Amino acid sequence: MKMLINVPESVVPDALRGMAAAHPELAVDPDSRLVVRGDAPVAGKVALVSGGGSGHEPLHGGFVGRGMLDAACPGEIFTSPVPDQMARAAAAVDSGEGVLFVVKNYTGDVLNFDMAAELAEDEGLRVAKVLVQDDVAVTDSTFTAGRRGTGATLFVEKIAGALAEEGAPLERVEAVARQVSEASRSFGAALSPCTTPAKGSPTFDLPAGELELGIGIHGEPGRERRPMMTSGEIADFAVDAVLEDLRPDAPVLALVNGMGATPLIELYGFCAEVHRVLAERRVPVARTLVGNYVTSLDMAGASVTLCQADEELLRLWDAPVATPGLRWGL
Amino acid sequence: MKMLINVPESVVPDALRGMAAAHPELAVDPDSRLVVRGDAPVAGKVALVSGGGSGHEPLHGGFVGRGMLDAACPGEIFTSPVPDQMARAAAAVDSGEGVLFVVKNYTGDVLNFDMAAELAEDEGLRVAKVLVQDDVAVTDSTFTAGRRGTGATLFVEKIAGALAEEGAPLERVEAVARQVSEASRSFGAALSPCTTPAKGSPTFDLPAGELELGIGIHGEPGRERRPMMTSGEIADFAVDAVLEDLRPDAPVLALVNGMGATPLIELYGFCAEVHRVLAERRVPVARTLVGNYVTSLDMAGASVTLCQADEELLRLWDAPVATPGLRWGL
Numbered sequence: 001m002k003m004l005i006n007v008p009e010s011v012v013p014d015a016l017r018g019m020a021a022a023h024p025e026l027a028v029d030p031d032s033r034l035v036v037r038g039d040a041p042v043a044g045k046v047a048l049v050s051g052g053g054s055g056h057e058p059l060h061g062g063f064v065g066r067g068m069l070d071a072a073c074p075g076e077i078f079t080s081p082v083p084d085q086m087a088r089a090a091a092a093v094d095s096g097e098g099v100l101f102v103v104k105n106y107t108g109d110v111l112n113f114d115m116a117a118e119l120a121e122d123e124g125l126r127v128a129k130v131l132v133q134d135d136v137a138v139t140d141s142t143f144t145a146g147r148r149g150t151g152a153t154l155f156v157e158k159i160a161g162a163l164a165e166e167g168a169p170l171e172r173v174e175a176v177a178r179q180v181s182e183a184s185r186s187f188g189a190a191l192s193p194c195t196t197p198a199k200g201s202p203t204f205d206l207p208a209g210e211l212e213l214g215i216g217i218h219g220e221p222g223r224e225r226r227p228m229m230t231s232g233e234i235a236d237f238a239v240d241a242v243l244e245d246l247r248p249d250a251p252v253l254a255l256v257n258g259m260g261a262t263p264l265i266e267l268y269g270f271c272a273e274v275h276r277v278l279a280e281r282r283v284p285v286a287r288t289l290v291g292n293y294v295t296s297l298d299m300a301g302a303s304v305t306l307c308q309a310d311e312e313l314l315r316l317w318d319a320p321v322a323t324p325g326l327r328w329g330l
Numbered sequence: 331m332k333m334l335i336n337v338p339e340s341v342v343p344d345a346l347r348g349m350a351a352a353h354p355e356l357a358v359d360p361d362s363r364l365v366v367r368g369d370a371p372v373a374g375k376v377a378l379v380s381g382g383g384s385g386h387e388p389l390h391g392g393f394v395g396r397g398m399l400d401a402a403c404p405g406e407i408f409t410s411p412v413p414d415q416m417a418r419a420a421a422a423v424d425s426g427e428g429v430l431f432v433v434k435n436y437t438g439d440v441l442n443f444d445m446a447a448e449l450a451e452d453e454g455l456r457v458a459k460v461l462v463q464d465d466v467a468v469t470d471s472t473f474t475a476g477r478r479g480t481g482a483t484l485f486v487e488k489i490a491g492a493l494a495e496e497g498a499p500l501e502r503v504e505a506v507a508r509q510v511s512e513a514s515r516s517f518g519a520a521l522s523p524c525t526t527p528a529k530g531s532p533t534f535d536l537p538a539g540e541l542e543l544g545i546g547i548h549g550e551p552g553r554e555r556r557p558m559m560t561s562g563e564i565a566d567f568a569v570d571a572v573l574e575d576l577r578p579d580a581p582v583l584a585l586v587n588g589m590g591a592t593p594l595i596e597l598y599g600f601c602a603e604v605h606r607v608l609a610e611r612r613v614p615v616a617r618t619l620v621g622n623y624v625t626s627l628d629m630a631g632a633s634v635t636l637c638q639a640d641e642e643l644l645r646l647w648d649a650p651v652a653t654p655g656l657r658w659g660l
Binding site: 002003004010017022062234264266272273289295298320 | 332333334335336337340341342344345346347348349350351352353384385387388392407521522538539541558560561562564586590591592593594595596597598599600601602603605615618619620622625627628630631632650652654657658659
């Protein structure tokens with residue numbers, strides 16, 4: 001497997017050097033592995049900190065900036081960052097208003113963010129945590145007890161980030177982050193496995209004519225393997241899997257997310273099918289985001305995340321954001 | 331080769347249906363294959379129209395919106411749109427201030443935009459054209475006489491689009507578009523070929539341990555094939571190839587562009603190496619954009635585009651833009 005890298009050992013710090021070069025508005029430290037808003041700590045603002053294994057870019061480092069995260073802690077590829085790193089991130093961005101940790105539900109991340117919270121609290125910081133566990137494909141998997149955290153992370157970080165930017169207190173930011181997490185569900189399908197730089201070979205075998213339904217973002221096993229399906233059939237399966245678990249009584253935010261190697265033209269075609277299925281199921285769509293946002297290295301495939309959104313969540317979704325991976329004005 | 335599609339014949343209209351669903355602020359017509367600003371024609375504004383074969387998304391349809399293009403004409407995959415389609419786009423967006431066609435230098439595009447200009451002029455429109463021909467890899471290739479148009483298209487569309495948004499007259503918008511085009515050069519490398527839906531197999535063979543230097547955006551042959559290189563070696567080769575042709579005496583805009591299937595973490599690592607080489611060559615970098623912007627379906631690899639930018643070009647680059655593929659506020 002060919003990769004655009006120097007050596008497997010330096011993939012994460014090399015990428016952080018690139019982020020530092022491309023985004024002078026951020027404070028990126030490749031050595032301590034932190035991506036921090038350049039203007040942090042922002043006075044009077046609750047700080048949002050997230051992190052997790054690398055390989056899911058732009059998540060999380062690409063979501064650091066005004067209106068979203070204050071800091072991100074990238075771990076090695078598919079490996080949790082360490083508690084000390086998370087605690088340093090919290091200390092770097094806390095303005096005195098407290099810190100919210102946004103934690104994807106993977107065993108390593110959960111344990112390490114728990115320890116980091118204790119470390120930060122020992123230093124006098126107020127810390128709250130929200131767990132993202134939106135993937136309906138499987139309960140318990142290689143990296144997780146319970147549901148995995150995937151695409152909903154973007155919704156939690158964007159919406160809670162907008163609220164924090166407005167100056168809301170920690171309890172309110174935490175409550176809305178939890179509301180978004182609980183109102184979101186995801187389902188993904190892989191057309192190809194991913195290849196980690198360290199291993200250099202695919203994380204699993206997927207025969208030429210088959211796809212994996214319910215894939216995780218680390219190449220974990222999904223729900224089932226089937227002969228290759230059309231975009232429309234995959235949309236039917238994915239949306240129905242989500243709607244089995246989430247019965248929206250309000251319009252949804254929809255994320256049509258690429259796993260990394262699927263061309264945008266295919267993602268837009270898939271988006272058309274996702275919208276078709278939602279219309280057939282009488283689920284109105286308020287906003288749609290299409291692109292590679294919560295990825296799995298060079299995996300081909302896509303996931304669908306839906307979030308039931310009231311007017312307040314939509315207002316926060318629409319609020320300005322200025323990060324490398326997600327940007328818009330008013 | 332597995333693809334997230336329904337049938338090869340409907341890939342382009344399916345993607346346009348998805349664009350229509352995801353971007354209600356645009357007027358997207360999958361039947362007549364037009365992507366148009368929802369508020370077009372914008373009174374008092376020169377209109378920018380571009381287009382070309384599909385498979386390079388987000389180029390061009392993803393660059394339609396405030397501050398960039400007024401309309402895009404997507405052709406079939408790697409196939410020029412037709413003159414009638416281009417002339418209809420021009421008629422749809424012309425406010426009376428004239429239309430600038432942004433044309434990538436491929437034989438089909440050049441001929442068809444020429445014919446479209448004649449058609450539009452017959453209808454009383456004022457039409458200007460700018461040719462983008464930035465790829466230094468080869469002179470003359472499968473699809474082209476002269477240099478191919480690649481990443482610089484984004485610079486031309488963004489900067490000329492910002493100027494048009496400010497109300498500049500057609501002659502000035504055309505002159506600045508030409509300035510950007512002439513001040514830009516690109517070089518790309520492919521780690522894997524791309525696969526068109528219609529063919530279903532790779533456009534060329536690339537042995538396991540080799541890469542193609544100087545690749546085009548349709549899988550056209552490049553300059554040479556070599557044993558696999560590191561990210562740093564590719565950056566040295568690509569940047570030096572660009573600087574052989576462009577000797578900037580002002581800071582540059584840098585686009586570190588993915589060909590479609592290369593993960594963002596690798597692109598950022600490559601960005602670090604591109605910045606290293608530019609620093610060694612004493613070329614200051616004013617702005618850097620990293621991501622998949624001018625792609626070649628599922629090709630793995632990256633290209634570098636540099637544009638020598640004076641203060642006025644930087645100001646226009648920084649101006650707000652609101653398109654599906656490129657968005658930022660002030």
